[in-house]
Amino acid sequence: MKGKVCYVCGKENLNKNEIGLTKKLLSKDAKTYYCLECLAEYLEVDTECLLEKVEEFKAQGCDLF
Numbered sequence: 001m002k003g004k005v006c007y008v009c010g011k012e013n014l015n016k017n018e019i020g021l022t023k024k025l026l027s028k029d030a031k032t033y034y035c036l037e038c039l040a041e042y043l044e045v046d047t048e049c050l051l052e053k054v055e056e057f058k059a060q061g062c063d064l065f
Helices: 017-023 034-043 047-059
Strands: none
Touching: 017 034, 017 047, 034 047
C-alpha cells in the first residue's frame, strides 16, 4: 500500500503526525494531506510551532497522532 502524499510538494509517505495535523487543523474528513513544511507555509507559522502542537494534542489524548 502506498503512503499518503503531500498535496503541495508531492513528498511521499507522510508520517502519522503530518496526517494527524492535517486532519486536526484543517478537516477531520481531509482527503488531501500536507507535509509539515507545506502545512506550516499554508498556515503561516513555523514548523516548530506545529511540532509543539503535535505534542500538546498527544498530551490531550488526541487519537489522530
